[in-house]
Amino acid sequence: MATPPVTEMSERAREIFRLVVEGYLESGQPVGSKALAQDDAVNLSPASIRSVLADLEATGVLAAPHTSAGRMPTEIGLRLFVDGMMQMAEPSQAERNAIERRLNEPGPIEQALEATSAMLSDLSGAAGMVMVPSREPRLAQISLVPLGQGRALAVLVGEDGAIENRVLEVGNTPANILEQVSNYISARLPGRTLADASALMRQEIADGKSALDSASQDLVERGLAVWTEDASKRPVLIVRGQANLLDESAIGDLDRVRSLLDDLENKQSVADLLENAREAEATRIFIGAENRLFALSGSSVIASPYRDREGKVVGVLGVIGPTRLNYARVVPMVDFTARSLGKLIG
Known part of the structure; x- marks a missing residue:
């Protein structure tokens, strides 16, 4: 038998169905005819209630998990209730x-x-x-801080105040070169996503418009590659x-x-x-x-x-x-x- 829309249920079937679903959602347990008969909203004998429950079960909106255990909504019944009967309770x-x-x-x-x-x-x-969020954050600043032993800490600051730290292998790059690279990247970061800033700097380097030497250019390339890869792995x-x-x-x-x-x-x-x-x-x-x-x-x-x-x-x-x-x-x-x-x- 096809599942009837709510509008095609009789008034008493609709009321009993609602009470069964609401009772189940509240307790997690099947709802029996005895409990329904005690509800002031149902003016029917237990026998009449059982007859309505049997009809609702036949349509597929209710199920009895065990003999004499009462009824609970099926997934079809839950969908019917959610789409056609549920009264939203707005947050206080x-x-x-x-x-x-x-x-x-x-x-x-x-x-x-x-x-x-x-x-x-x-x-x-x-x-x-x-x-x-699928959207990349927009960046504000970057600093490269020497850590010794051929490494540097890259501190990446977003416009929203978020801070991310990355450890980079920089070899024997002097501190003044790290500062030069920091200034170069920071001048091109504000308001841009990492991908946008990366594309701009690579284009400048490729066009020979960058004042950075080859060692610094390599550091920029490797640094941006590490950050981009990290972002994709979040x-x-x-x-x-x-x-x-x-x-x-x-x-x-x-x-x-x-x-x-x-x-x-x-x-x-x-x-x-x-x-x-x-x-x-x-x-x-x-x-x-x-x-x-x-x-x-x-x-x-x-x-x-x-x-x-x-x-x-x-x-x-x-x-x-x-x-x-x-x-x-x-x-x-x-x-x-x-x-x-x-x-x-x-």
Whole structure:
């Protein structure tokens, strides 16, 4: 039998379906006819309730995991509920203030991304995920500091205040040459991404417009190559709160949780999933087997793109957990966090 849209359910079937889903999402346990009969919103006998539950099970929106254990929504039923019945619970002003305060703590953008992932985990009771912005940071300054033994410390400063350190092999390059190279690169860095600055300097060197000697030119080339390679190897995904997935309800479903944790170890695959949400205008919800990656673990993902002040998508954030996530609360929380992070990325 085909799954009916919410509008085609009878009023009493719709009410019982809603109560079963909400009860399951709150407790993680199947909901029985006895519990439903005690609800003031249901004015039916236990026998009539059981008849409605059987009809809903026949359509595929509810399932009985064990005999006489009550009913719980299937993944199809969850999708039906999320798309057609769920009432969003917008974040309170206190929650909004807490999110914005956490994101606006001083520090580099990587620290804000870490905080975002941890915060989403705390708010949802699941694992929080943030994709690192695909946009390269714009640079402000570089300094090369001699360390001795043929090495130098490259200190790279971004316009956003982020600082990155790299150790370079410089051979017997004198300190005054390191300073000359620092000044040359810094004069061409401001407002440019590393790739842009690299292209400009290589072109100047190739055209003979650089005042640097050959040794200094080689140092510039090697230094830029190291930074560019490092940037490409940065983690694409920050995941925090995996321990939340090992709550009491997971004890009877350890295989599913183990499968989910294994999936999260493959961060590139999870990042590929989040890429599907990049072009979405609003928060997207992936429930269980709707996504191939989490088909075995039966998990749900709530993801939202975050944009810079020009409206360009620079990353995706979200949460992942069991299908009994509190969608009504988590969806608007993810959406608000994405908008707040976008303001910070600017």
